[in-house]
Amino acid sequence: MSDNESDSEPSSPNTPFVDQVLSSWNGQKANTEPAIDGSERIKLSYDQTLTSVGHYELKVISGVVSMYGAYLTTKSITRRVLASSTESLPVIRCVSGDWAEIQLSSVNDTSVSPDLSAVSPLFQGVWKCKCEHCVVNISASYIKLRHSSEHHLAKVSSLGTSVDWQQYLHTNAQRSSSTNGAFSIVVTGQNPLEISTFSRLLTNSLLTLGKSKSQSQVLFLDLDPERSENGWPGHISLSKIQQPVLQPNWTHDAQANDTILRAHPIGVKSNGRSKARYLAGVQDLVRLANKIRIANRRDPIQLLIHCPASAQIFGNGLIKNILEIVTDAEVVNISKTQLSTIPPTHKVTQLPPLPENIALFSSRSVSQQRDMQLQSYFHTTCRPKSSPCPSPITSWRPYVVSYSEGRCDFAGFHFTPEIPHMYPGMLSNLLNGTLVSIVVADDNMSFAEHEILRGEKDDLPYFAPSNDPIIDATMCSSIGIALIRSIDVERKLLLILAPPDMSKIASERIVLVAGLFDVPSWAYREDYHFRKHVAQTGDAEARKHFADTSSGVPWLECSDIV
Template identity: 30%
Template sequence: MKRKAEKQQGTAPVSAFAARKARLQQTKTVVTAENSTHPELTAEPPTKRPRRSLEQPLSQSVPEDDAQRATKQGPVKVTQAVVVKGIRTARPTKLDDAAAIEESEDRSSFNEESEEEDAVEGNAGMMVVPGTEAGYESPADTPGVAMEFPLSKIRLNKSNIVYSDERTLCVRIWEKMSIVLIGRYDLWVKRGVVSVMGAKLHPSPRVYRVYAPSTHSLPVIKCVSGVDGAAEVEFRSCHSGIYRLRDLSPLYQRVWSSANTPADKYSLKQMENATKRTFSVLYTSADDPLKRHLRPLHLEKQWSAAIKNLSQRTGRLQVLVCGPKGSGKSTFGRYLLNHLLSPAPQAESNFHNTDGVAFLDLDLGQPEFSPMGQVYLAHLRSPVFGPPFTHPSLNGGHDGDIIRAHHIGATSPKEDPDHYVLAATNLMEHYRDLFARFPQCPLIINYPGWIFGLGLEVATYLVRSLGLSDVVYMSEKGPMEVVEPLRQATGAARIPLTILPSQPTEFASRSSAQLRSMQMQSYFHMIQPKEISQPVWLDRPIFRNRPFHVRYAGPNQGIHGIMVLGSQISPDLLSDSLEGTVVGVVAVESPNALPSPHADPENEPNDSDINIDITNNPSEDEPTTRTTTTPPSPLTTLTSLTTPTKENLPYLPPTPGTGTATPLHPSSSSSLGLALIRTINKTTQTIELATPIPASRLRESLERGHPIVLVRGGLDNPNWAISEEYYAARAAERRFRRWRSLGTRMGNTPGEGGEGGGGTGDSESQEKEKDRERKRRLARLKERVRRAKDVPFMTVIEDHGRRRQDEAERERRGALWKLRKKAVVEEESEVGY
């Protein structure tokens, strides 16, 4: 009876909180650890709950019906897999499964209409073979959750639709009601006050850009207060080009809105059937045509209370947000940031933020406004509505800019925690300079999930030394070996410690490594034209773009040093190890950033060694001799430290006696961004760089006497860049075939209303010529696909095996990801990563 009642109850829509509570009660079991040598570790909360179907008991696995149904399927399809340095993507071998015609075509509307078809044919998901992260992330073994979640609290009808057309939808939202959309849209509040991701938006001419992809929980637009009990909000389609990245990577497929939902069909019933906006209104998760795992982005009540309490600090707020991995730190920081950047109603607070908010991001693996491998200080002046890959950098627009950044060259600070702490301390000093100019500018510090072992020591040191006002820890379940040192550190600094419940995402359609790849790819394809306020994305493969040709030797030298962090590389292998890698572009501001030649790091010279006063107790009859030496320039010192290789590359060798290179000191160097080294031309002694860094910024750094050093660290290999040309070629072929079949269905046959209908012979010859041209164009596209397969480090494999078929089917349905944590602590610095 109990199982029957649970089954019946699972079919009805339930809220996200009720479902989470029910799953927690179902999965609550008593686990007895036998011969445990670390009993205190049982208090550590798991970052994410075990993955299983909600309608299955704990002991039940995948239903037998699915397996039986799989064995009764028809002939096995031939699937293709693209393997790029350990990354394999299952894709069907149909020729209709490819994508992207001429890059100059305007194909926005055509792409939008075929999103659902492309997702099915193109096998939208991407299966990653676990490598370095094995034991932590894996694809879920069970099919997608079949529970229907309510999203919007209103249903569109004549009373709440103010006006509607093919691009715009204006909705009247009653107080305490909400609406959820998926896709990309511009939001304009006309009447009343609405809340979106922590921000309270009032009526104004300002239009906000919102990105709501299926990879993250969807933002909820809720009416806080209104005129006559309702607020009016206009949603407008926008074309920024980010959706075109799906032609370059399968990770960007099945991300945005696809076919029209029931709500869209109602609001567009007076339009043509082919009308499609860049967003869709969802009543429940079952309305999604692609049947993806969609959930609303709700906020815990304790989170709301903490955000309201912290915002009362106004300009005196300097808060550090920390906690275990996957506990919701980034979400909490984004909500707090948006809340501080939006004016609150007068009844709640008299504080109006006009100085912006400083955001100090110390999370190397999943940063908010920068690609991985960097720590930075950003100054934000506008709320941000979207996941990190929709704003991978800030280029000094009205939304904000990067004050200072440092390249660490890794996704984890555990390799060089000293350099990490020095960079964080330097960024805090620059925040104090910013605070002197903007006295009402609060600070939010985003600390990574490295909260155990050595990471805890770093966190407590920062709490004691940075002069904070608050610390927020995102886990009520401890463990005590983390909470107690934090409590002691905050007590010694005399600042409050706020402990909040974690709010992890139980399921994810992309793993952490895949999200990093998406953000890195978005970073290299985004541009910020001066004519418009919003960034746009280019869909050309990165190796088809015109690169920067920078000389590394001879006259007009642009690259003055090359450094390799973390490992020692022979000078003879330096050129081979650099090609096809992502490096940091660092400007050396002072000779103090460089280590002294042939000296121990402990005995490096300081500023007092530059100016020397020779006054060794002179006698009265001898005049005082004072000699002052001119400080050496950064370029002179850098040139004396480099060792030319056989290609004449300016190599900065490792520090003698250490085996590794000493990183540039953060106090006298800064990161300009990242670059991808395409190739090194030994004849012309130039390096071809693909980088989104503006050329004016590089030129300005050189004109100020700051030489540029390329720093190669341990960042993920740019597998996405290697496979872009292949996916683009396949996309071109698929789109051309679809266009040709569409022309055939439209009846473009000789003598039927076409041009030249007067002569039958002429029309037949013209049609034959057009057919020959179409065949030649298709042949060129096929040749492009063939050439795209023959690139280094990538292999296209045709596999007729059942395993590949099952993987393709699971990816077609949209695989979810779950997180696992090590049960036994093997090394303190590894815990939590």
């Protein structure tokens, strides 16, 4: 496979660079007090702001500050913030009438967000800066920035919101704390970045803002498999969020902020995606959300539904179908265009898009963000404890999974869309080196009633095409993603990288769903980039984790793109 870096290198916006003021905090020593433990205390006057890049812990000593929609007080626990230069940086703002004092502390725990820059150029430069003009402590894991030109990338920006957005967030959070019942909010629009940002702002405000007790949790229904906010790429999911989300979506697997309660495989690309299967998954997740909320009537839980922009853009009636399932929900439409197909049971709040001077920033394309999510997922969820981080996945010990008839460790492969008739003799070629969703049947379901065929040359088991759904959303769900690293046809074995939970599940309940993802070229390149990193740094210890090959990386043909 050719290693074309045009698909992997960061992509910068085409807009001309304009130096942006990121912090109104002036950096004076009178407002900054270093502590013995290496942390620092900073005083902010009313409406004064502070923007930093990197990862750090934030604690409020006095007063109240806001950050990414969350309102943090002295009663708040210490919050861990991961502020990446690849997107608009979260801003700490003093909202106290007088002063607020905060404490920032460095985080040097790689389990928080593993440094994957050694195995992927997508992760290079996302945290630290090495320029001379930053207000920076070299040993710190974060950097305070007053201007965007102080960062070596020179295109970082701070996160801004409009008055309309802020007003809605305030009003809605007050409603949440003053009413006894739970409510549902559907966030939709035509700009994916705005939908994602507003959903996160809304989640954080619900969790922290209110006249009385703030919400203990929010249910987050993520219906965008192409650019998932809380779940895994290629899936729709229902998550329970209990702490403000203060990090990019590609670091969620390293956080304890959210728990994926249930997920269904859909596919990262809209073409070839089954609308019926998508809506069946939505219906199942909404059913679960309602069940949870009914069981928690004494402590009402708000449901936030994050819709894909494609639900409106393609005019395929998808937003109407979703709203027919999510009854009695308020719809927040972030668009200049009114929605025309809204059931009468839904209240619609029309919010204008952000003005041009508050444009959201992302230096990674949608496919690059998915790659980052997947790499972060595998390095935090599937990496063996014996393997250091970072180390290329080629150096990890995989699970050995048998597919021989009579002692197969899973029920079979399911292809979506259906496998073409000419491919049964090429299954190993189709599957080798690909990603699959690990779907597990509930206790009351069996795959025995479905016909299972075998590949003509490699004997791989797969479900025969059927008019009846093999993956029934009401009776099975995904527990994660696996990478098929290699297939041993002679011994009928798969070598896969997967979450540890897979080994604890009865084989007849597991189906591996293929055809959902892009080709994981990032996985093939990790060893190449790691070798390059070691050659530049001279790290002798890291050499132990090269792939066991005598000729470097023989499966890649690399060309440098300037």
